Amino acid sequence: MSSHVVVFCKKELRSFFDSPIAYIVITTFLLISGWFFFSDLFLVNQASLRNLFDIIPFIFMFFVPAVTMRLISEEKRSGTIEILLTLPVKDYEIILGKFLAGLILIVVAVLLTLVYTFTLSGLGDLDFGSVVAGYIGLIFLGATYLSVGVFTSSFTQNQIVAFITSFAIIFALYMLNKVLMFVPNFLASFFEYLSVDYHFSNISRGVIDSRDVIYYLSLVFFFLFLAVRALESRKWR
Amino acid sequence: MIRVKNLTKKYGELKAVDDVTFDVHTGDILGFLGPNGAGKTTTVRIITCFLLPTAGWVEVDGLNVFEHSLEVRKKIGYLPENAPLYSEMNVLDYLHFIMGVRGILKDRWSQRTKEMINICGLGPVVNRNIGELSKGFRQRVGLAQAMVHDPEVLILDEPTSGLDPNQIAEIRSLIKELGKEKTVILCTHILPEVEATCKRVLIINEGKIVADGSPAELQASFQGKEQIYIELKTPFTDVESKLANLENVEKVKEILTNGDDLKKFTIECARGVDLREGLFRLAVDNNWVLLEMRKEQASLEDVFRQLTTS
Numbered sequence: 425m426s427s428h429v430v431v432f433c434k435k436e437l438r439s440f441f442d443s444p445i446a447y448i449v450i451t452t453f454l455l456i457s458g459w460f461f462f463s464d465l466f467l468v469n470q471a472s473l474r475n476l477f478d479i480i481p482f483i484f485m486f487f488v489p490a491v492t493m494r495l496i497s498e499e500k501r502s503g504t505i506e507i508l509l510t511l512p513v514k515d516y517e518i519i520l521g522k523f524l525a526g527l528i529l530i531v532v533a534v535l536l537t538l539v540y541t542f543t544l545s546g547l548g549d550l551d552f553g554s555v556v557a558g559y560i561g562l563i564f565l566g567a568t569y570l571s572v573g574v575f576t577s578s579f580t581q582n583q584i585v586a587f588i589t590s591f592a593i594i595f596a597l598y599m600l601n602k603v604l605m606f607v608p609n610f611l612a613s614f615f616e617y618l619s620v621d622y623h624f625s626n627i628s629r630g631v632i633d634s635r636d637v638i639y640y641l642s643l644v645f646f647f648l649f650l651a652v653r654a655l656e657s658r659k660w661r
Numbered sequence: 662m663i664r665v666k667n668l669t670k671k672y673g674e675l676k677a678v679d680d681v682t683f684d685v686h687t688g689d690i691l692g693f694l695g696p697n698g699a700g701k702t703t704t705v706r707i708i709t710c711f712l713l714p715t716a717g718w719v720e721v722d723g724l725n726v727f728e729h730s731l732e733v734r735k736k737i738g739y740l741p742e743n744a745p746l747y748s749e750m751n752v753l754d755y756l757h758f759i760m761g762v763r764g765i766l767k768d769r770w771s772q773r774t775k776e777m778i779n780i781c782g783l784g785p786v787v788n789r790n791i792g793e794l795s796k797g798f799r800q801r802v803g804l805a806q807a808m809v810h811d812p813e814v815l816i817l818d819e820p821t822s823g824l825d826p827n828q829i830a831e832i833r834s835l836i837k838e839l840g841k842e843k844t845v846i847l848c849t850h851i852l853p854e855v856e857a858t859c860k861r862v863l864i865i866n867e868g869k870i871v872a873d874g875s876p877a878e879l880q881a882s883f884q885g886k887e888q889i890y891i892e893l894k895t896p897f898t899d900v901e902s903k904l905a906n907l908e909n910v911e912k913v914k915e916i917l918t919n920g921d922d923l924k925k926f927t928i929e930c931a932r933g934v935d936l937r938e939g940l941f942r943l944a945v946d947n948n949w950v951l952l953e954m955r956k957e958q959a960s961l962e963d964v965f966r967q968l969t970t971s
Contacts, residue, residue, distance in 0.1 A: 431761040439749055503745030507806065510709040511762045512734040659713040
């Protein structure tokens with residue numbers, strides 16, 4: 425990987441962890457997911473992470489846009505983008521570096537929920553295959569949300585706009601397989617295929633199918649590509 | 662070093678830069694002047710590869726900015742207007758970040774940082790967050806950022822805005838020093854700055870180049886009236902009318918007459934006419950005591966105002 429990407433990624437990580445952003449986001453994430461997780465656990469009385477895996481994609485809808493909203497829009501608002509884009513680096517290296525920094529933050533947050541998993545494994549038998557698959561699925565899902573957030577942050581200088589639009593796109597991607605009954609039959613499988621939740625539930629069942637992986641990777645690539653184009657569009661305007 | 666040819670940039674229907682052509686040679690300190698919104702920043706943004714032109718081209722050291730964008734950016738150090746920096750980073754981290762991106766080897770970092778701290782006077786603020794710094798220090802961090810890779814070309818957009826007079830003097834002497842080996846473009850609308858630092862001046866107005874030359878050449882080309890300042894001592898009160906009746910005099914303006922006999926005037930005549938001899942004889946004939954007489958130089962400010970207002 426190019427050294428520029430590493431430099432940008434490190435810089436972004438530092439600004440996450442030097443400011444309260446990372447800590448607030450991670451703590452809130454753990455509190456909310458933990459509350460949902462444990463409050464249901466004793467009702468169902470079964471050692472399963474099903475619940476956790478159901479709720480995290482939902483929490484991510486708010487959590488990920490909060491992480492990404494300032495990544496590029498803040499550079500545009502403060503004007504630092506002018507120095508950034510006149511440095512000898514390619515636009516995609518900037519986008520990729522920022523995306524990876526976000527991904528690391530998400531992975532840290534997700535891995536911290538392993539505490540819940542270990543608590544659970546003391547209470548009953550866990551299917552470790554599906555736990556591992558579920559975590560991998562969460563990271564793919566998080567990466568997809570992140571790429572949407574990086575994209576929306578790259579076309580505006582307003583963080584609120586970036587947050588709301590990325591939330592809207594993620595919400596749409598998440599809801600696609602929940603509105604199938606309102607969709608004509610020939611579109612139903614298409615909608616289902618586009619839905620992030622459909623692929624996530626495939627993976628979290630314990631089967632990592634290349635089709636699901638390809639789906640996530642192509643969405644990530646697509647949105648990061650759009651982000652690079654949005655950054656380049658300044659040149660022609 | 663820098664060649665700009667037929668450069669045009671349109672924002673929608675508005676022509677921000679209109680068919681601009683100029684060269685900058687190595688060792689030039691070019692003062693790029695113009696009123697706000699004249700197209701200075703747009704031109705500079707094209708040279709630094711931030712924007713693409715609608716038409717025309719730019720070459721830096723023989724490299725075209727579109728085809729060799731990365732190589733061009735390596736040669737340029739750029740301080741944008743208002744020195745936009747990451748306010749949450751401290752000065753040292755910021756310089757390290759820039760050096761990392763610029764690909765400066767890590768074992769040279771501490772030496773390079775020291776040099777920058779010395780040159781830009783950053784000693785007292787190295788470990789402070791940029792957001793807490795005064796505008797003067799922020800400009801200096803921006804300057805350090807632009808120079809840290811020892812670029813051949815330095816482009817500074819209003820580097821002294823918001824600085825106090827001492828800091829301005831420091832930055833100017835720094836720019837002069839740099840201009841000995843590097844090519845410097847200095848965007849500004851502060852005219853004394855140009856007179857103090859630049860070997861060459863380019864004035865742009867409404868996207869077009871309206872003047873190009875050394876400050877002295879521009880002053881010489883000034884099209885306005887010639888002015889003579891004169892100070893007399895005499896009890897007579899008809900001085901003004903007598904002056905006005907002198908041959909070739911177009912306008913007489915009294916500057917000050919207090920109760921004493923001291924009288925001060927500025928006298929305007931057409932360019933190329935020398936009134937001084939006539940004035941002297943008039944004073945002698947009327948028994949006025951001539952205390953002072955001098956030709957007023959057209960300032961760069963006069964030239965600038967003439968060229969950019971119509």
